[in-house]
Amino acid sequence: MARPNDDVADLLFEYADLISITGGDAFKARVYEKAARAVAGFHDNVADLDQRGVERIPGVGRSIAAKIVEYMTTGRVAAIEELRAGIPDGVRRLTAVPGLGPKRALQLYRELGISSIDDLAAAIQAGQLRELKGLGEKSEAKLLHGIDLLRSTGGRSKLHVAEELARRLVATIATVDGCQRCAYAGSLRRMRETIGDVDILAAADRSAPLMEALVAQPDVAEVVARGETKTSVRTVAGVHVDLRVVPLAAWGAAMQYFTGSAAHNVRIRELAVRAGLKLSEYGLFDAGTGELLVSETEAEVYERLGLPWIPPELREDRGEIEAALRGDLPDVIAADALRGDLHTHTNLTDGQASAEDMVATAAARGYEYYAITDHAPDLYMQRMSDEKMLAQRTRAHALDGAYSGMRVLHGTELNIGPDGEVDWPAEFLAGFDVCVASVHSHFTQSSDDMTRRLIRACENPHVHIIGHLTGRKIGRRAPIDADLDAVFAACARTGTALEINSHPDRLDLHDEHILRARRHGVKFAINSDAHSTIHLPYVRYGVGMARRGWLTGADVINTWPLERLRSFLAV
DNA sequence: GCCGTTTTCGGCCCGACTGTTTTCAGTCG
DSSP: OOOHHHHHHHHHHHHHHHHHHTTOOHHHHHHHHHHHHHHHHOSSOGGGOOHHHHHTSTTOOHHHHHHHHHHHHHSOOHHHHHHHHHSOHHHHHHTTSTTOOHHHHHHHHHHHOOOSHHHHHHHHHTTOGGGSTTOOHHHHHHHHHHHHHHHHTOSOEEHHHHHHHHHHHHHHHHTSTTEEEEEEOHHHHTTOSEESEEEEEEEESOOHHHHHHHHTOTTEEEEEEEOSSEEEEEETTOOEEEEEEEOGGGHHHHHHHHHOOHHHHHHHHHHHHHTTEEEETTEEEETTTOOEEEOSOHHHHHHHTTOOOOOGGGTTTSSHHHHHHHTOOOOBOOTTOOOEESOBOOTTTTOSSOHHHHHHHHHHTTOSEEEEEEEOTTSGGGOOOHHHHHHHHHHHHHHTTTTTTOEEEEEEEEEOOTTSOOSSOHHHHTTOSEEEEEOOSOTTOOHHHHHHHHHHHHHOTTOOEEOSTTOOBTTTBOOOOOOHHHHHHHHHHHTOEEEEEOOTTTOBSOHHHHHHHHHTTOOEEEEOOBSSGGGGGGHHHHHHHHHHTTOBGGGBGGGSOHHHHHHHHHO
């Protein structure tokens, strides 16, 4: 069940696109996009709000609120249906082709009747596009190439893939003669769950040698654009990389600018304009005299606008600017705040490494405690038994304190059955230090059944943490259908923590869920779900999600000292 | 269409790159 807020957001995005395509007021289109984002991120369910309530969503005024109420009561919005009637849905999808925007999409539809990507490909093959004003042979080739890309990759990279590429490119470019600084920015710095483009920023007096170094990388498949300040390439894996080179003096302004998000930057620039200033990637200027005021660090750019430095993960225009103006930004959880990991596997079930290797690697990370939580018997393929689990407990006790004094907890990852029951009876469960419980089967239950199932698991006093709540796998498996707010409320009521599963294929919960759950007063556990020693560092992605969800260390039980954690688990 | 520490009207972020334009429109981020 999509949350009504998400349906409304999709509708508002569609309306914004339709306004752009039909040549409507660009400012109006932007207002609808902004409202769509605000609705998607709003904590209350729009279905529960009346006109006045909806108008309290930032960026939603009387007109948009009326459309939302109309949609919630009738299931349709007359104004949107009207625009839809004039523009086939395929025309909107044309703008997904890289290099093709709303103006061209409308031109192609009006003049050639193109209303799908297949139509577009056929028209290009027939050489029809070059007959149109403003288009030529190169445009045809570019759009054909764009269609190929869209059909092959579909777009975004997983977080760890983009991060690995970005780190490698930064390390390479940083060693080029004349490179004064180099770092990645963009959605990767903000730790979004998937990455569209990798943005690399460098400071140098002469950009050419840096651009050359990027273009010369062996995995660069294509140079998309090449200029004095910006070069764009596509890798053989299909990842788009932009390198921007700026003067060192502009480093801070450029980092701020290229980190985004677009929505955050629009707000920041509006603040600048209202203060008689102009902000660009080259600095903050006096709008009247053109005098450069600040540009060297991000902090001074924010400071000159009356704001504290805002952590990149918060820069989504989800209230961070208002909070910053109030002096009320959360002290978000630090990258090194975790004292332990509470969901990991060994080769007793489907992990790759022995308990000894996992524990030794975890201890080398500096953890104070570490839980082994192998699968329970209801996941039949893992062939777990009481005897095997008890034998592992003996090994876990032997490992307790054996590496750098790290305490080893013995736990399990239970299976939440179709009715919310878990694998073992209470007396056996009581023998574990920590129990994670997760859905591993029956993913397609109705929303009502799934909600009841999850709440029942929360109410089990031996279940401490719900693992990867939605079960989604990015790009592969859709999330389960449940009333998540009801589950969040149950977690808060029963003192059951919610996992932030850090595996880059999962990232479950993700940021918007975390924001909502946090409002219910839920506590969280940031876990690796490691099936190998190399997965243990994945918790940095979970911390990224937590920061995007505005969590502080106090919200996350595995930042707590062991004694406090134990009393939480004991309740 | 939204919004208000110069405002209930008149603004609304800014620059790079490309292609076809001989001065600029479209797209992107």
